[in-house]
Amino acid sequence: MASSSNFGPVQNEKYEEPSSFLYVGPLVHCVEFGQIAINDDGLIAVKNGKICAIDSRANLKQVALKHGISEENFHFLKYGEFLMPGLIDTHIHAPQYPNAGLGYEKSLMGWLDDCTFPIEAKYSDKKFAEQVYNSVVKKTLANGTTTACYFATIHLIGSIVLSESVKKHGQRALIGKVNMNANHPDFYGETLEESLKDTEAFINAIHSLKQNALIKPVITPRFAISCDMELMKKLGEMAKKYDVHIQTHVSENIDEVEFVKTLFPNSKNYTDVYDSAGLLTNKTILAHGVYLTDEEIKTIAEHSSAVSHCPTSNVCLKSGICHVRKLLNNGVKVGLGTDIAGGYSPSIVEVMKGAISASINLSFMKGEEECVLNFQEVFYLATLGGAKALNMDDKIGNLEVGKEFDALVINLTEKPSDIDILMPLDTMKLVQKFIYLGDDRNVKKVYVSGQLVKEI
Incomplete structure (x- = not known):
């Protein structure tokens, strides 16, 4: 770029x-x-x-x-x-921005352990957080992203710093303090009590920001692997209490999907874990969705939840290719996400190109011409489709x-x-x-x- x-x-x-x-x-x-x-x-x-x-x-x-x-x-x-x-980024990890373009020799789980968790652990440092968050907000705005749905980190103060950066530069954003109380490294994690307390404090902090009409809090369990069922259920209750958005990951990588099966043997599938926790609503954004089954797609559509398609990330981390046409044909709302730093670029224009390319490659693999997305379709996904995915199409898109x-x-x-x-x-x-x-x-x-x- x-x-x-x-x-x-x-x-x-x-x-x-x-x-x-x-x-x-x-x-x-x-x-x-x-x-x-x-x-x-x-x-x-x-x-x-x-x-x-x-x-x-x-x-x-x-x-x-x-x-x-x-x-x-x-x-x-x-x-x-x-x-x-304006362009809408439905999935981006603001704290991972320093790692953009790095670590792609690894696949998802190794990349998280070796690259992602170490960088995210640094955001207890307010000055570091300010430096990075100002940079990522300015960069995404420069590339035309008027609305971004951000993951922050587990740190309350760092998450508030991201909110202040967004407010300072005038972007529209959904911002989530990340929750992770299970299967995390010793140096980067939280207890259930800490997670709930800080999440509620963050929601109240966002709601108390002066002139905060452009900023919304979003409940953010990282993914099913890093949150136990008790935490996820309580987060679902909190989302309902405050009527806020929810964001997480689903079915990004084959090893991830298999790990979720071992952690939640009583659930029918990955999506059912979230459904059981009350985390699927019409304000829920599920990132990736590469390996969703027909049953999972039906469940997501029934709840009017959305999938954030992150083609550049899915290629960089060798995760796979999401069948976007299948999701759309089955009534699932779809937007686009840069997934910094799984994706290398903060530009949704780059993601539009990636979505076209990924769909063409999927058509070669499946022998189905219908898989292919054209430029008018990805333009929709980057604008009105993203607004619908965020349940904000009454205001933007x-x-x-x-x-x-x-x-x-x-x-x-x-x-x-x-x-x-x-x-x-x-x-x-x-x-x-x-x-x-x-x-x-x-x-x-x-x-x-x-x-x-x-x-x-």
Whole structure:
């Protein structure tokens, strides 16, 4: 991936944007799976962080007058630019960011022991946590991730530091203090009592943050291997008490799946462990899902839970390939995840490419053409699909009146960039170019809830 863009203002400051403004030019989003909708002469008006009008260029004056938008707050997109919804990362481990690109000679379980647990143990150090968390939030925003669903670590203070970093830089996020009271190394773990006490304290800390509308707590049992059933059941009760999201891992690796069977012999399968604990809800995000059985897929769909597809991670750690089409065909909500640092890149654009590539390789293995995902489908998974997976599609995910203005201005003509436009291309082809060739240098502006948080 290319190096980060040069920014105008200092990147760790949110930039002031008028409470009302509008954009004129190509608007790109999804309203249903697999179909990108484009309005080349579009107009989108924003007031107090929300989309207040979608119209056409021809009605510019009327829209501006109706919503009190002055001419100096008009933005006109030029050829090679388009406006799209912000990208949504449904699974990312913020503390693992220093390890991105390292340790991929190992598979999941060895990688956790040798790389992941040692780095995560360091986050009792507040200064270290601040350094890393500021870096990962800035980097994901630079790559167009307006919403991220973060795992932190077991440390209460470190998890709060991540929340403060997210607030400081203006990202929308779900943040979870990790729970792990079983099968953990001596240097990195917690008791059941500590886990529950600190988790509840973290939820209350997030709820008490001033101006915390962009940040939500998420109950985060690491995975069934590292939490006993008593802890998982009590976490399920806590999620219900506070009506919060839940995130964990499921069926990522064959050895992991077999280990879960030995730990929970009375459960029908891996997913049933979570179901028995009351952890499957319409706000649950299960990362990976590579080896889900038909019965497990049915259970996940019945609870309206979601799967975060992490193709770059699944390849790097040699875990396998998730059959995304099968999940979608059976009614499971699916979003995309970078899974830093199992995945090497903090960019959801990179994950979109990875999802296409993984699906093609799966079609070779299975001899099923239907496995293949196209660029319009992964665009959906990265935007509206991710919003649905997080049960937040009433607020974000596409460009509709009443939704929060989480949006990106994409530019494919300015340099430096890996993209050369050497012949006339319509907007759909520009979108395709961005998915296959784009990086952070093409993300010209990033808005979260109408606030400008990045500008090249």
